[in-house]
Amino acid sequence: MFGLIGHLTNLEHAQSVAQALGYPEYADQGLDFWCSAPPQIVDNIKVTSATGQVIEGRYVESCFLPEMLASRRIKAATRKILNAMAHAQKHGINITALGGFSSIIFENFKLDQIKRVRNLELDFSRFTTGNTHTAYVICRQVEQAAPNYGIDLSQATVAVCGATGDIGSAVCRWLGHHTGVKELLLVARNRERLDNLQTEIGMGKVMGLEDALPMADVVVWVASMPKGINIDQNTLKQPCLMVDGGYPKNLDSKFAYPGIHVLKGGIVEHSLDIDWRIMNIVAMDVPARQLFACFAESMLLEFEKWHTNFSWGRNQITLEKMEQIGAASVKHGFRPLLTT
Amino acid sequence: MPQLEASPALDFQSEAYKDAYSRINAIVIEGELEANDNYKKLAEYLSEHKDELIKLARMENRHMKGFQACGKNLNVTPDMEFAKQFFAQLHDNFKQAWDEGKVVTCLLIQSLIIETFAIAAYNIYIPVADDFARKITEGVVKDEYMHLNFGEEWLKANFETAKAELEEANRQNLPLVWQMLNQVATDASVLGMEKDALVEDFMITYGEALGNIGFTSREVMRLSAQGLAMA
Numbered sequence: 001m002f003g004l005i006g007h008l009t010n011l012e013h014a015q016s017v018a019q020a021l022g023y024p025e026y027a028d029q030g031l032d033f034w035c036s037a038p039p040q041i042v043d044n045i046k047v048t049s050a051t052g053q054v055i056e057g058r059y060v061e062s063c064f065l066p067e068m069l070a071s072r073r074i075k076a077a078t079r080k081i082l083n084a085m086a087h088a089q090k091h092g093i094n095i096t097a098l099g100g101f102s103s104i105i106f107e108n109f110k111l112d113q114i115k116r117v118r119n120l121e122l123d124f125s126r127f128t129t130g131n132t133h134t135a136y137v138i139c140r141q142v143e144q145a146a147p148n149y150g151i152d153l154s155q156a157t158v159a160v161c162g163a164t165g166d167i168g169s170a171v172c173r174w175l176g177h178h179t180g181v182k183e184l185l186l187v188a189r190n191r192e193r194l195d196n197l198q199t200e201i202g203m204g205k206v207m208g209l210e211d212a213l214p215m216a217d218v219v220v221w222v223a224s225m226p227k228g229i230n231i232d233q234n235t236l237k238q239p240c241l242m243v244d245g246g247y248p249k250n251l252d253s254k255f256a257y258p259g260i261h262v263l264k265g266g267i268v269e270h271s272l273d274i275d276w277r278i279m280n281i282v283a284m285d286v287p288a289r290q291l292f293a294c295f296a297e298s299m300l301l302e303f304e305k306w307h308t309n310f311s312w313g314r315n316q317i318t319l320e321k322m323e324q325i326g327a328a329s330v331k332h333g334f335r336p337l338l339t340t
Numbered sequence: 341m342p343q344l345e346a347s348p349a350l351d352f353q354s355e356a357y358k359d360a361y362s363r364i365n366a367i368v369i370e371g372e373l374e375a376n377d378n379y380k381k382l383a384e385y386l387s388e389h390k391d392e393l394i395k396l397a398r399m400e401n402r403h404m405k406g407f408q409a410c411g412k413n414l415n416v417t418p419d420m421e422f423a424k425q426f427f428a429q430l431h432d433n434f435k436q437a438w439d440e441g442k443v444v445t446c447l448l449i450q451s452l453i454i455e456t457f458a459i460a461a462y463n464i465y466i467p468v469a470d471d472f473a474r475k476i477t478e479g480v481v482k483d484e485y486m487h488l489n490f491g492e493e494w495l496k497a498n499f500e501t502a503k504a505e506l507e508e509a510n511r512q513n514l515p516l517v518w519q520m521l522n523q524v525a526t527d528a529s530v531l532g533m534e535k536d537a538l539v540e541d542f543m544i545t546y547g548e549a550l551g552n553i554g555f556t557s558r559e560v561m562r563l564s565a566q567g568l569a570m571a
Contacts (some may be wrong), residue, residue, distance in 0.1 A: 025565040036539035
């Protein structure tokens with residue numbers, strides 16, 4: 001059995017979903033209540049592979065809300081993730097993906113140091129960030145979508161914003177060595193990490209965001225756009241492909257210009273309908289078939305019986321692992337989303 | 341991404357800490373004492389489990405002594421008068437159920453509510469306790485899971501006949517827990533224990549127990565949140 005740990009986008013959304021799922025006790029409550037709310041399994045999922053294999057999964061709602069970070073209720077936020085993981089493990093789920101902010105919180109607040117949750121020893125081998133599949137899918141989106149907009153990648157400059165993160169560094173490795181783009185622009189805040197990344201992949205220019213954007217034919221976003229930065233659309237290249245791999249996905253409203261094509265990054269489409277209710281309420285365009293690639297990774301690990309934390313830690317994603325998960329992704333019928 | 345701020349170090353010898361501790365420590369001692377009495381009573385009724393229940397009662401008595409030692413270690417005199425008042429309503433409800441022969445209600449109050457309340461409080465207390473109290477509390481919390489398990493197993497075996505009474509007993513007694521938590525929220529926070537963490541831990545452990553007994557996830561969500569919004 002696979003698992004997905006998810007959360008809702010904001011308090012208002014959480015209240016409406018609680019109402020829609022028939023939990024009036026939760027629907028009228030404010031942030032304080034959600035800070036105390038326990039994790040719940042709210043959906044049973046059945047996925048059929050293109051090979052015909054069928055697997056079952058559970059959707060664990062962590063009751064985390066992004067407002068907890070905004071209002072600095074950090075302890076509540078970290079408890080939500082650890083409690084959801086404990087809940088998944090107690091229910092015997094073999095491999096669970098940490099979706100949305102879950103893996104970001106886990107890494108940022110170093111939750112790997114906290115192994116014990118009440119009377120349970122967390123077994124981290126049962127969890128995956130899903131980042132390997134996400135990075136693979138973003139790279140395939142770049143490779144497959146760019147030609148559709150008249151961009152020849154062998155002649156293209158690609159900016160990766162958030163280049164030193166787990167997904168960002170994997171994307172740089174793949175696009176540099178596997179795809180063979182002409183130029184990589186590495187954008188991130190931490191200079192030391194940028195220099196290390198540049199040394200490791202043996203290519204790429206370290207640049208600031210505002211300098212990099214006007215030079216890029218393709219921009220891969222795996223970090224959210226810093227607040228207070230205004231981009232003059234006239235300085236951007238046309239055509240320009242933007243792959244929005246950050247969370248939450250909101251770049252399409254910021255770059256609604258002709259010639260700028262924004263693709264939701266790290267999203268896959270399954271070739272068969274998935275039997276679940278939850279995606280109807282987490283704002284996918286085609287809820288029965290579209291999902292986050294990180295979620296799909298736990299499905300792939302279950303299909304292949306690779307019950308291990310395939311994606312874990314920071315900067316551990318190799319090209320070999322991306323190829324391995326990519327082959328499984330194709331085999332079981334997942335495709336990178338290509339429609340803007 | 342905001343940073344996790346280190347919690348300020350607790351001064352276990354400060355007057356503010358010891359003042360709050362005098363009430364929290366008393367509640368814990370009183371809770372173990374009530375549990376000891378309740379299990380002895382239950383042993384009279386559930387004669388086939390008499391030996392086990394007497395054993396549980398003895399354990400609660402040991403726990404009580406351990407927590408008395410924790411107070412002594414910090415030179416704190418527990419405010420037992422406050423603690424008696426604190427448990428009065430739950431105590432009366434248990435007594436009334438006992439007088440009416442409602443063993444299911446008695447088990448819900450003692451084995452589910454009081455045990456879960458203790459487990460949640462001890463789990464949240466352990467990371468912020470002084471070294472002496474931490475060791476004692478770690479030992480106690482392991483036992484309390486066993487006690488919770490007794491109630492779960494009995495209620496699970498009798499789920500069909502007990503279900504309606506459990507729902508009614510939950511409706512009557514769970515709101516008291518939220519009131520009790522509110523009453524000590526300030527003192528608990530002086531000891532480094534946050535109310536939302538206590539409520540969450542309670543709901544998780546209580547919800548798991550209800551699920552083990554036989555309630556569906558949907559019923560668990562409804563039952564474990566009962567009265568919380570009004571508290």
